[in-house]
Amino acid sequence: MLRARRCHDGRVTDDAAPLPTLDDLLSTARVVVLPLVTRFRGIDVREAMLLEGPEGWTEFSPFVEYDDHEASAWLAAAIDFGWNAPPPALRDRIPVNATVPAVDPDSVRAVLARFPGCRTAKVKVAGGDETLSADVARVRAVREALGPEGRIRVDANGGWNVDEAEHAIHALAPFDLEYVEQPCASIEELAEIRRRTKYMGIPIAADESVRRAEDPLAVAEAGAADLLVIKAQPLGGIRRALGIIADAGLPVVVSSALDTSVGLAMGAMLAASVPELDYDCGLGTAALLAADVTHAPLVPEDGAIPVRRVLPDPELLDRYAADADRTDWWFERLGRVHAALSEASAG
Structure with missing residues (x-):
C-alpha cells in the first residue's frame, strides 16, 4: 500500500512506499463521459477516469486542458485515496x-x-x-x-x-x-x-x-x-x-x-x-x-x-463509457502523468 506523505511543494518524503505501477492502474481503469444538467465551466459533459485500489474506487479527473505537471497532483490524490485508508473521521x-x-x-x-x-x-x-x-x-x-x-x-x-x-x-x-x-x-x-x-x-x-x-x-x-x-x-x-x-x-x-x-x-x-x-x-x-x-x-x-x-x-460504467478515441487519450495521459509522478517520487 502507498503510504506516501508529500511535502507542500509536491515532493515525496523519504518514508514513501513505491507508487503502484502503471499496469496496476490500467488494469482497472475506466473512462466515463457524464452529461451535465446545465453548462458549467464552459463544458456540457464531464470526463473522468476511475481506478480501483486496495481501499476501493478512486478518481483521476484533471480537466482536459491541464498539463501533465498540474495533473500529477490529481493522480497523487487518486492513488492516495485508492491505496490508503483515510484519516479518522470527525463527522459522518x-x-x-x-x-x-x-x-x-x-x-x-x-x-x-x-x-x-x-x-x-x-x-x-x-x-x-x-x-x-x-x-x-x-x-x-x-x-x-x-x-x-x-x-x-x-x-x-x-x-x-x-x-x-x-x-x-x-x-x-x-x-x-x-x-x-x-x-x-x-x-x-x-x-x-x-x-x-x-x-x-x-x-x-x-x-x-x-x-x-x-x-x-x-x-x-x-x-x-x-x-x-x-x-x-x-x-x-x-x-x-x-x-x-x-x-x-x-x-x-x-x-x-x-x-x-x-x-x-x-x-x-x-x-x-x-x-x-x-x-x-x-x-x-x-x-x-x-x-x-x-x-x-x-x-x-x-x-x-x-x-x-x-x-x-458496472451497468453505469458501461452506459457512460467514453468512446475508443477518448479512452485512448486518457490512457495515454495516465501513462505520461504516472511517469512524471514516478520521477518526482524518485527525486
Missing part, C-alpha cells in the same frame, strides 16, 4: 452548499431545487460573456429564493481586475454576501481588493490561488484572503490538503472539482477530517450531473451528503 455528514451556474434569473429556482435542504448557495459570477447587471440579477433571484436567512457566496474564478472587483462587490453587497471567492486572479490583486473592501466586512476567499499555485500557502502568508477553498484532487490528496490547512491557519471550505460521486467521496472524507469546519462545503455538485457512475450518488439530502466510499455500478 457534511453540510453542503447549492451551486448556481451562470443561468438566467428565471432558472435559479429550478437549479436550487436540485439541492434540497441546502441553506447556502454559491453563485457563479464574472463569466466571460456575462455582464455585472446579469450577475446582480442572478444573485437577486437567489436571495429571493433563499429568503433572508439563506447564505450567499459568489465565485468569480479570478474574472475581475481589482477595479472591476471593487465595483462588483459594492453592487452585490446589498444581498448580504457570506464571502467573495477568487475575485481576482493574482495574489497581489487579492491582497489589494481585500484591503480596499475590508471596511465592508465581506471576507475574501482564495481558490485558484491555492489549488493552482506552485506554493499553496503563499496566499495565506501574503494576508491576501480570509479563508481558503480546499479541493482534495488538485492538492494531491487528503493528507496533503490537511497539511496545507494546518499550516495556513485559516478557516476553510472543502470543495469539489465537478467530480463524480467517487471523487466527491474523497472530498467528503477530507471534510470529515478537518478539525474545524465552520462553512458549508462545495461538495454537493453531483446535483449538477445529469448522470453518475452509481445509482446511490452523493447528492444533497437535507442539506448534507454522507461520508462514505462509493462503489460504481
Whole structure:
C-alpha cells in the first residue's frame, strides 16, 4: 500500500512506499463521459477516469486542458485515496452548499431545487460573456429564493481586475454576501481588493490561488484572503490538503472539482477530517450531473451528503463509457502523468 506523505511543494518524503505501477492502474481503469444538467465551466459533459485500489474506487479527473505537471497532483490524490485508508473521521455528514451556474434569473429556482435542504448557495459570477447587471440579477433571484436567512457566496474564478472587483462587490453587497471567492486572479490583486473592501466586512476567499499555485500557502502568508477553498484532487490528496490547512491557519471550505460521486467521496472524507469546519462545503455538485457512475450518488439530502466510499455500478460504467478515441487519450495521459509522478517520487 502507498503510504506516501508529500511535502507542500509536491515532493515525496523519504518514508514513501513505491507508487503502484502503471499496469496496476490500467488494469482497472475506466473512462466515463457524464452529461451535465446545465453548462458549467464552459463544458456540457464531464470526463473522468476511475481506478480501483486496495481501499476501493478512486478518481483521476484533471480537466482536459491541464498539463501533465498540474495533473500529477490529481493522480497523487487518486492513488492516495485508492491505496490508503483515510484519516479518522470527525463527522459522518457534511453540510453542503447549492451551486448556481451562470443561468438566467428565471432558472435559479429550478437549479436550487436540485439541492434540497441546502441553506447556502454559491453563485457563479464574472463569466466571460456575462455582464455585472446579469450577475446582480442572478444573485437577486437567489436571495429571493433563499429568503433572508439563506447564505450567499459568489465565485468569480479570478474574472475581475481589482477595479472591476471593487465595483462588483459594492453592487452585490446589498444581498448580504457570506464571502467573495477568487475575485481576482493574482495574489497581489487579492491582497489589494481585500484591503480596499475590508471596511465592508465581506471576507475574501482564495481558490485558484491555492489549488493552482506552485506554493499553496503563499496566499495565506501574503494576508491576501480570509479563508481558503480546499479541493482534495488538485492538492494531491487528503493528507496533503490537511497539511496545507494546518499550516495556513485559516478557516476553510472543502470543495469539489465537478467530480463524480467517487471523487466527491474523497472530498467528503477530507471534510470529515478537518478539525474545524465552520462553512458549508462545495461538495454537493453531483446535483449538477445529469448522470453518475452509481445509482446511490452523493447528492444533497437535507442539506448534507454522507461520508462514505462509493462503489460504481458496472451497468453505469458501461452506459457512460467514453468512446475508443477518448479512452485512448486518457490512457495515454495516465501513462505520461504516472511517469512524471514516478520521477518526482524518485527525486
